[in-house]
Amino acid sequence: MAATGDEAAAMDSISREPAAVSAGLIAAASSTAAAERPDDPPEAPSSAPKKPGANSDGGVETAEEAVEPAEPDINELCSDMFEKMAIFLQGELTATCEDYLLLENMNKLTSLKYMEMKDISINISRNLQDLNNKYASLQPYLDQINKIEEQVSSLEQAAYKLDAYSKKLEARFKKLEKR
Structure with a gap:
């Protein structure tokens, strides 16, 4: 069955991506999908692109089928x-x-x-x-x-003066008595 409209444009853009980016997207999508849905069976790992010098054909690259990454x-x-x-x-x-x-x-x-x-x-x-x-x-x-x-202190001063005066009087009286 041939792809039409949006599907054809999506397939065309996928085929133009570099192989490493496609492989990275596929690996990321499969790990995200596996982490999100643990009850789904794990998808088969996609084959990594072959290195140009690893073929026995002596430098001839082989084309691989473009695999659309699983949409999470x-x-x-x-x-x-x-x-x-x-x-x-x-x-x-x-x-x-x-x-x-x-x-x-x-x-x-x-x-x-x-x-x-x-x-x-x-x-x-x-x-x-x-x-x-x-x-x-x-x-x-x-x-x-x-x-x-104040009155007590002035009275006290008066008492001291009176005492001194009485002592003088006593001394005078004794003097007069002796004579």
């Missing part, structure tokens, strides 16, 4: 690629979401710590204000204590 099932490969890409992207997005959740939790904890510190500082401020109010209410008494202390 592109739909299966695409769906496999998309599944693996989806798994990869899902993992990346999951990691990013986990990072954001961690940051969110850290922000919540930090917010709670700041709220606790705010409450502590409010309590300290309130206690300081109470102490200032108590000190202000005690200030008149403290002023009285300071005045009393």
Whole structure:
């Protein structure tokens, strides 16, 4: 049966490819197909092109039949690629979401710590204000204590002066008595 249309163009392009490229494509296609479909029987390996000097004909090359490489099932490969890409992207997005959740939790904890510190500082401020109010209410008494202390020190000075004066008087009295 003769090839027509697209099949003829494909066969024509295959026959124009270098033999090494065709053999590489055939090997790659067969290994990919075997890896993708392990239940299929392995294809027979294609014969490698013969070297020009290896023939017994003395340098005459023999033509070999062009073998069309087996087309891998592109739909299966695409769906496999998309599944693996989806798994990869899902993992990346999951990691990013986990990072954001961690940051969110850290922000919540930090917010709670700041709220606790705010409450502590409010309590300290309130206690300081109470102490200032108590000190202000005690200030008149403290002023009285300071005045009393000044009076006690002046009274003490007067007592020392009186003691010194009484000692002088006693000394004079003893002098007058002796006479």
